[in-house]
Amino acid sequence: xxxxxxxxxxxxxxxxxxxxxxxxxxxxxxxxxxxxxxxxxxxxxxxxxxxxxxxxxxxxxxxxxxxxxxxxxxxxxxxxxxxxxxxxxxxxxxxxxxxxxxxxxxxxxxxxxxxxxxxxxxxxxxxxxxxxxxxxxxxxxxxxxxxxxxxxxxxxxxxxxxxxxxxxxxxxxxxxxxxxxxxxxxxxxxxxxxxxxxxxxxxxxxxxxxxxxxxxxxxxxxxxxxxxxxxxxxxxxxxxxxxxxxxxxxxxxxxxxxxxxxxxxxxxxxxxxxxxxxxxxxxxxxxxxxxxxxxxxxxxxxxxxxxxxxxxxxxxxxxxxxxxxxxxxxxxxxxxxxxxxxxxxxxxxxxxxxxxxxxxxxxx
Amino acid sequence: xxxxxxxxxxxxxxxxxxxxxxxxxxxxxxxxxxxxxxxxxxxxxxxxxxxxxxxxxxxxxxxxxxxxxxxxxxxxxxxxxxxxxxxxxxxxxxxxxxxxxxxxxxxxxxxxxxxxxxxxxxxxxxxxxxxxxxxxxxxxxxxxxxxxxxxxxxxxxxxxxxxxxxxxxxxxxxxxxxxxxxxxxxxxxxxxxxxxxxxxxxxxxxxxxxxxxxxxxxxxxxxxxxxxxxxxxxxxxxxxxxxxxxxxxxxxxxxxxxxxxxxxxxxxxxxxxxxxxxxxxxxxxxxxxxxxxxxxxxxxxxxxxxxxxxxxxxxxxxxxxxxxxxxxxxxxxxxxxxxxxxxxxxxxxxxxxxxxxxxxxxxxxxxxxxxxxxxxxxxxxxxxxxxxxxxxxxxxxxxxxxxxxxxxxxxxxxxxxxxxxxxxxxxxxxxxxxxxxxxxxxxxxxxxxxxxxxxxxxxxxxxxxxxxxxxxxxxxxxxxxxxxxxxxxxxxxxxxxxxxxxxxxxxx
Numbered sequence: 017x018x019x020x021x022x023x024x025x026x027x028x029x030x031x032x033x034x035x036x037x038x039x040x041x042x043x044x045x046x047x048x049x050x051x052x053x054x055x056x057x058x059x060x061x062x063x064x065x066x067x068x069x070x071x072x073x074x075x076x077x078x079x080x081x082x083x084x085x086x087x088x089x090x091x092x093x094x095x096x097x098x099x100x101x102x103x104x105x106x107x108x109x110x111x112x113x114x115x116x117x118x119x120x121x122x123x124x125x126x127x128x129x130x131x132x133x134x135x136x137x138x139x140x141x142x143x144x145x146x147x148x149x150x151x152x153x154x155x156x157x158x159x160x161x162x163x164x165x166x167x168x169x170x171x172x173x174x175x176x177x178x179x180x181x182x183x184x185x186x187x188x189x190x191x192x193x194x195x196x197x198x199x200x201x202x203x204x205x206x207x208x209x210x211x212x213x214x215x216x217x218x219x220x221x222x223x224x225x226x227x228x229x230x231x232x233x234x235x236x237x238x239x240x241x242x243x244x245x246x247x248x249x250x251x252x253x254x255x256x257x258x259x260x261x262x263x264x265x266x267x268x269x270x271x272x273x274x275x276x277x278x279x280x281x282x283x284x285x286x287x288x289x290x291x292x293x294x295x296x297x298x299x300x301x302x303x304x305x306x307x308x309x310x311x312x313x314x315x316x317x318x319x320x321x322x323x324x325x326x327x328x329x330x331x332x333x334x335x336x337x338x339x340x341x342x343x344x345x346x347x348x349x350x351x352x353x354x355x356x357x358x359x360x361x362x363x364x365x366x367x368x369x370x371x372x373x374x375x376x377x378x379x380x
Numbered sequence: 381x382x383x384x385x386x387x388x389x390x391x392x393x394x395x396x397x398x399x400x401x402x403x404x405x406x407x408x409x410x411x412x413x414x415x416x417x418x419x420x421x422x423x424x425x426x427x428x429x430x431x432x433x434x435x436x437x438x439x440x441x442x443x444x445x446x447x448x449x450x451x452x453x454x455x456x457x458x459x460x461x462x463x464x465x466x467x468x469x470x471x472x473x474x475x476x477x478x479x480x481x482x483x484x485x486x487x488x489x490x491x492x493x494x495x496x497x498x499x500x501x502x503x504x505x506x507x508x509x510x511x512x513x514x515x516x517x518x519x520x521x522x523x524x525x526x527x528x529x530x531x532x533x534x535x536x537x538x539x540x541x542x543x544x545x546x547x548x549x550x551x552x553x554x555x556x557x558x559x560x561x562x563x564x565x566x567x568x569x570x571x572x573x574x575x576x577x578x579x580x581x582x583x584x585x586x587x588x589x590x591x592x593x594x595x596x597x598x599x600x601x602x603x604x605x606x607x608x609x610x611x612x613x614x615x616x617x618x619x620x621x622x623x624x625x626x627x628x629x630x631x632x633x634x635x636x637x638x639x640x641x642x643x644x645x646x647x648x649x650x651x652x653x654x655x656x657x658x659x660x661x662x663x664x665x666x667x668x669x670x671x672x673x674x675x676x677x678x679x680x681x682x683x684x685x686x687x688x689x690x691x692x693x694x695x696x697x698x699x700x701x702x703x704x705x706x707x708x709x710x711x712x713x714x715x716x717x718x719x720x721x722x723x724x725x726x727x728x729x730x731x732x733x734x735x736x737x738x739x740x741x742x743x744x745x746x747x748x749x750x751x752x753x754x755x756x757x758x759x760x761x762x763x764x765x766x767x768x769x770x771x772x773x774x775x776x777x778x779x780x781x782x783x784x785x786x787x788x789x790x791x792x793x794x795x796x797x798x799x800x801x802x803x804x805x806x807x808x809x810x811x812x813x814x815x816x817x818x819x820x821x822x823x824x825x826x827x828x829x830x831x832x833x834x835x836x837x838x839x840x841x842x843x844x845x846x847x848x849x850x851x852x853x854x855x856x857x858x859x860x861x862x863x864x865x866x867x868x869x870x871x872x873x874x875x876x877x878x879x880x881x882x883x884x885x886x887x888x
Contacts, residue, residue, distance in 0.1 A: 041863070042861075045864075045871055054861070095853070096853040096860070103860045127856075
């Protein structure tokens, strides 16, 4: 396959983020300068204002707005915290430094802008995301990373000290961590024609050992459980910028199913954000029907699992594709679940030799 | 058949045998009671001349009496009216002799306390008492006395007369007694503190056996008006009193007898009463039979048209002095005082004064600190039985936004010609509905004032806090947005801060 060059969105996006932070500052400055109490309006994130949007195939916020005004004594402190967080983000982004949620909590103390606890500072960051429509990773604020990527993709770093340096993501057999540096890299070229996202580290390693990336011409992404936002954004970029179809393999239980769903349609918590979803990604397994068809060793579904299934059954995201409802019903019927590792009963390579190609074909 | 012997005992002998009822129960109580009785006599002596009292009390260690008790020498000096020399032996050496049997408000009631103290000293140490006194400015008399307990007579051991070169007036009492000062100390110190509170015009000095000096300095020289002597009110008489009056009366008809021997009874009222009770106005009171006297007492109590006793015989502290005293001794942040109008119970006039003090040096201890006073005497024992405590506990304090965890002190002072003590030990006041009502109404009034103060302070605090929030965060918002907008000079927030102060509005 021809290696392709792609135009990156990273540099553009950073400019947008900085401009939007700057204009927030300017807006507040202007209001004070004219003798008004500054105020900020943003969409409400309360549950009654979260709707599922068919077009975007994700949760979005409705028209309800909340206003944070410095005139209101109860808003004053969060308002100041929000402006501080914006400034902090601006400095991080323009100096191309990264930071964690924990850092933000502590850095504030240097400005006598104490947050009561981590939760309070996390909330303010979510507020800033809502006001600007960018996610915290855009402001260079990252949670703890644990997911990784492996495969023939060459990236070019934009982080200071590595600017312009390129790396092929096959260079390390454990994969490359999807951290701030990778997230902010530009894509240079790839020979892959698909992305396979895997829930568990064990299977990710097995796939690399078994040369799945070569055999199936794929980029392998380890979500390590529920995919972090940076990883969801990264998968979306692979899908949108490189036009690669995405296949997701999880455990065969309601929780695994939902890991796939969040990659595809996002979460209610991120209803204020775009660009974190990959609506065209496919959940390729392990399905409830696979458990039956492949006669996999299973465990019974417990009460919590069943409760979760009933919740998911009513979730609008699960009504998009008849596949979801069918699988939920099957889970309820068989009342069993199976892990990805369950295929090992047919030998260690069975999953790669038999199951994977069949499922890739089935969900194509 | 058992032989029953009757013997007459003297008043001294009676109290010697029953010293418990006068408060001399044990060595701890005795030393406290002795100091208290003598200090009260001294206060009365100075007040009767309306001069600010100057009282010096010294307790010095004399020797060990037993394992737990010691012998102390007690000396109390005052600047009061002094005792006329011919009365000194009886006044200090004869129980139930004294100037306190007339009807006016005074601290002591029986003229008993001081003599009880001396009597107690004598029976525990077998030593004489020394009395030095001067009423005018020319001579000073000194007596050394003991009491003949069986005969209730003073025994004069020595008598000296000195020239009063420095123009001193007052009384010094000195005698030895057995006691347990270490145990009594907290109560004694508390007694001085509380006495200072309700006698803010007095200087009190106390030197304890270890030589420690406690000084309570007056905060004012203003003194309350001294009480006037008064006749008994018809509602308050009993058969014994009627018989005594009949014995001494110079009048030979009932109309004049009633008119001149009773409080608030004039000719019209006397006639109305005699008509009501069917007694002839011209009847000679000395001819009344015992049954008629008993009936007269009942009729006096039944008759509805006697005017209530007036309060001129009472000497309340007054709101100003009470406030001064509370501020001086408790150093609170806030104090409210209230004096009730005179009221009566069973023909005895009384006035209730209350104060509530908040914050400052008042301790926060999960309950109110309660100070009880009767005729300006601190009541330190049996708090739980006192009517004030019952009223305080029954009150709905939450209505006044007051909770027990606040640093609050409550002062209740009741003054009366006859304080309704429950016991002779003068420790707590009986639960009489009239008294209870007056205390409750007084407390409601000061509680309202405290509530007003608290809510105003809360408002001020809230406002301060609110302005604090604005002046903390507005500059920060200005500073951060300036940097974020890439500007040099921060915008002017003074206008915003001013508007917050002016309107204090919180609307969005």
